[in-house]
Amino acid sequence: MLFTIQVNNKKIKAEKGETILSALNRNGIIIPTLCRMKEFTPTGACRMCVVEVEGRERLVTACSQPVEEWMKIRTHSPRVIMARKTIVELLLSNHPDDCLYCDRNLNCELQKLSEELNIRERRIKGKKTKQRLDQSSPGIVRELSKCILCGRCVRVCEEVITATSLDFINRGRQTHIGAALDRDFNFSSCIQCGQCVLVCPTGALHEKHNITEVQEYLNKHEIVKAIQYSPLVSAGIAEELGIKYSKDFDRNLNAILRKIGFDKVFNTGTGTDVCISEIASQLSEKIEKKKEKALFISACPAWVKYAEQFVPSMIPQLSTVKSPQQITGILIKTIVADQLGVKPEKIFSVSVTPCMAMKYEARRDGMMRKGISDVDTVMTVRELARLIRLNGIDVTNTEKEPGDEPLSGRSSSAVLAEVSGGLAEGVIRSYYFEITGKEIDKQLLKKLRSPGVFRDCSVKIGDNEVKVAVVDGLKGLEKLRTAETAGTAYDLVEVMTCQGGCIHGAGLPFISSKEDLKNRAKLVYQADETEAISLPCKSPSLINLFSKLLKENKDISDKSIFYTHFEKKNVLL
Amino acid sequence: MAEDIEKILKKYKQGRREDLIPLLQEIQSATGYLSEEAIVKVGSHLGLSTTKIFGLATFYDQFRFFPAGKINIKICNGTSCFMNGSQAIIEKFREELRIAPGQTARNGNFSFDIVTCMGGCFHGPVILVNGEYNIHVRPEQVPDLIKRLKYIIEND
Numbered sequence: 001m002l003f004t005i006q007v008n009n010k011k012i013k014a015e016k017g018e019t020i021l022s023a024l025n026r027n028g029i030i031i032p033t034l035c036r037m038k039e040f041t042p043t044g045a046c047r048m049c050v051v052e053v054e055g056r057e058r059l060v061t062a063c064s065q066p067v068e069e070w071m072k073i074r075t076h077s078p079r080v081i082m083a084r085k086t087i088v089e090l091l092l093s094n095h096p097d098d099c100l101y102c103d104r105n106l107n108c109e110l111q112k113l114s115e116e117l118n119i120r121e122r123r124i125k126g127k128k129t130k131q132r133l134d135q136s137s138p139g140i141v142r143e144l145s146k147c148i149l150c151g152r153c154v155r156v157c158e159e160v161i162t163a164t165s166l167d168f169i170n171r172g173r174q175t176h177i178g179a180a181l182d183r184d185f186n187f188s189s190c191i192q193c194g195q196c197v198l199v200c201p202t203g204a205l206h207e208k209h210n211i212t213e214v215q216e217y218l219n220k221h222e223i224v225k226a227i228q229y230s231p232l233v234s235a236g237i238a239e240e241l242g243i244k245y246s247k248d249f250d251r252n253l254n255a256i257l258r259k260i261g262f263d264k265v266f267n268t269g270t271g272t273d274v275c276i277s278e279i280a281s282q283l284s285e286k287i288e289k290k291k292e293k294a295l296f297i298s299a300c301p302a303w304v305k306y307a308e309q310f311v312p313s314m315i316p317q318l319s320t321v322k323s324p325q326q327i328t329g330i331l332i333k334t335i336v337a338d339q340l341g342v343k344p345e346k347i348f349s350v351s352v353t354p355c356m357a358m359k360y361e362a363r364r365d366g367m368m369r370k371g372i373s374d375v376d377t378v379m380t381v382r383e384l385a386r387l388i389r390l391n392g393i394d395v396t397n398t399e400k401e402p403g404d405e406p407l408s409g410r411s412s413s414a415v416l417a418e419v420s421g422g423l424a425e426g427v428i429r430s431y432y433f434e435i436t437g438k439e440i441d442k443q444l445l446k447k448l449r450s451p452g453v454f455r456d457c458s459v460k461i462g463d464n465e466v467k468v469a470v471v472d473g474l475k476g477l478e479k480l481r482t483a484e485t486a487g488t489a490y491d492l493v494e495v496m497t498c499q500g501g502c503i504h505g506a507g508l509p510f511i512s513s514k515e516d517l518k519n520r521a522k523l524v525y526q527a528d529e530t531e532a533i534s535l536p537c538k539s540p541s542l543i544n545l546f547s548k549l550l551k552e553n554k555d556i557s558d559k560s561i562f563y564t565h566f567e568k569k570n571v572l573l
Numbered sequence: 574m575a576e577d578i579e580k581i582l583k584k585y586k587q588g589r590r591e592d593l594i595p596l597l598q599e600i601q602s603a604t605g606y607l608s609e610e611a612i613v614k615v616g617s618h619l620g621l622s623t624t625k626i627f628g629l630a631t632f633y634d635q636f637r638f639f640p641a642g643k644i645n646i647k648i649c650n651g652t653s654c655f656m657n658g659s660q661a662i663i664e665k666f667r668e669e670l671r672i673a674p675g676q677t678a679r680n681g682n683f684s685f686d687i688v689t690c691m692g693g694c695f696h697g698p699v700i701l702v703n704g705e706y707n708i709h710v711r712p713e714q715v716p717d718l719i720k721r722l723k724y725i726i727e728n729d
Contacts, residue, residue, distance in 0.1 A: 167625055181609060
């Protein structure tokens with residue numbers, strides 16, 4: 001039901017039941033917000049969005065107050081602006097003034113607000129509390145002095161990720177965000193997904209930077225510098241650097257990376273293809289032997305850590321195939337090293353991913369061979385963008401170059417794996433091809449692409465009815481459990497920690513709306529539609545790898561390098 | 574102590590979040606403080622994360638996370654006591670015992686906390702020493718008081 005309300009002496013249309021904020025936003029009036037997160041229930045904690053409502057003595061928070069017919073609202077009256085300004089000034093009163101050195105400089109919501117509200121001096125001087133810098137976690141750094149206690153990270157961790165590793169500790173002036181028993185982050189149940197980093201308005205949470213290490217190695221001449229990047233990276237780089245993305249940008253990126261100083265540029269997509277075909281053969285073995293329990297795809301390192309901590313009973317069901325990054329990493333350290341005639345320890349292998357948990361995964365137990373780690377350093381897309389800027393490379397003016405063999409080609413299933421449900425789809429495609437010798441009709445798996453945190457479908461392959469489930473965001477695990485207790489026995493389950501899959505990974509540029517996420521998904525689906533090779537087993541790189549390179553290499557006898565192991569983790573839950 | 578906790582946990586149904594505060598209170602009054610072990614056990618009993626429990630428990634002044642001293646001193650810092658000079662008393666205790674409010678001395682003899690109002694506003698500053706109220710306390714009396722308490726501990 002629409003009705004009119006009066007805002008700043010003008011009439012605007014509002015809908016019954018919506019908040020003041022959404023009515024104002026729809027009508028082109030911008031109200032600053034801070035603690036608000038879309039898709040979450042409003043808390044009205046930060047008071048940033050206050051407006052003046054005639055007849056109300058106090059200012060009203062627009063984000064939580066439902067709009068009513070009698071309302072006469074003033075959104076930018078002197079009183080309102082004064083209130084907002086004071087709030088930001090109070091937040092700044094004990095904030096460290098080190099924007100120049102801050103991770104989120106020019107990309108900080110607090111900085112933006114103080115600029116918007118024209119704050120030009122430190123009017124309120126607060127006692128600066130000396131907070132510790134927590135660098136204990138492999139991927140995430142916490143700088144508590146920059147925290148403004150908006151509580152977004154706490155809510156994401158509890159309501160979306162369901163790991164609940166962060167909460168407010170103490171109260172009043174001593175309040176801070178901390179993990180269990182206020183210990184350092186590495187003791188906590190954090191699964192390294194990095195969603196808290198994505199929602200943090202300031203630089204209080206950010207990724208651990210590996211740029212300095214990479215730079216150091218780039219200048220060592222005796223070392224071969226190899227880099228792999230996953231299929232989503234070029235789109236992410238284009239997004240971060242503000243240039244238009246075209247399908248060919250992958251090839252530009254190859255040239256850019258070589259200019260920076262990398263000797264060998266590989267595509268993680270080849271590893272994804274290996275991962276998909278290995279999981280497909282595990283699935284085929286499972287169905288052949290009529291094993292009852294479902295096979296869980298373990299390509300998402302945050303999900304693996306979640307399972308190891310919270311549901312250790314599931315560990316035997318996890319597929320032991322390494323993640324694409326680790327597979328490409330081990331191939332670089334074995335086959336590429338052999339081809340180049342260098343020892344694996346003389347290769348510095350960097351991986352660029354949209355994921356933050358990969359930083360943790362690269363350091364996992366079981367991710368090395370003969371004491372040499374599969375991947376030496378993991379950078380997020382944001383870090384790579386920084387490295388590109390640092391090296392003064394004009395991204396709009398680069399040549400197109402192919403990647404390096406043997407790890408350059410990939411199927412479109414490898415791209416599809418970047419969205420939730422894509423990996424499962426790829427595995428089913430491969431399995432279908434293995435059994436029937438034909439390519440699957442993509443329409444059969446359409447249900448796996450529908451929205452929602454949990455989706456499933458069943459396909460008839462050969463004589464068997466194969467049931468697939470996709471858990472999009474860990475919240476969907478509950479629905480999976482309900483479905484399983486109701487009697488549905490799934491064959492294959494894919495779990496992605498971040499909602500939407502890797503396109504919502506914490507290493508990608510900061511986004512403000514779901515629209516950006518949809519655009520990323522669209523790019524992925526487009527690539528899958530238009531590219532010629534959709535099956536991993538038809539990708540020339542993979543055929544070459546499996547039929548020739550793996551057999552020729554004296555060092556590797558079988559495919560065991562693609563496998564790892566998982567075990568129960570004891571952390572403070 | 575582990576048995577104490579188990580015994581208390583048995584009284585409460587599993588998975589009922591609303592029992593958290595009474596449960597923590599009962600454990601604290603039985604064992605004197607909330608140990609890490611207790612928090613973890615309560616977490617698995619009620620299906621809550623340790624982070625949440627610790628966050629909630631630190632919100633309230635009534636919970637402590639390490640054992641109190643043999644003698645626990647509570648100093649009132651409510652409005653009335655504050656006006657009557659409780660700050661000087663707190664400073665004096667800090668100096669004499671060499672611990673900060675909320676801490677326990679290494680030898681485990683003393684601990685002191687700051688509380689807001691114990692209902693003796695007319696007699697401020699009020700301090701509570703092992704269940705016994707002392708009123709109209711002056712800073713110069715503190716060293717004597719501590720000496721007396723040390724004597725009690727040594728001869729107990």
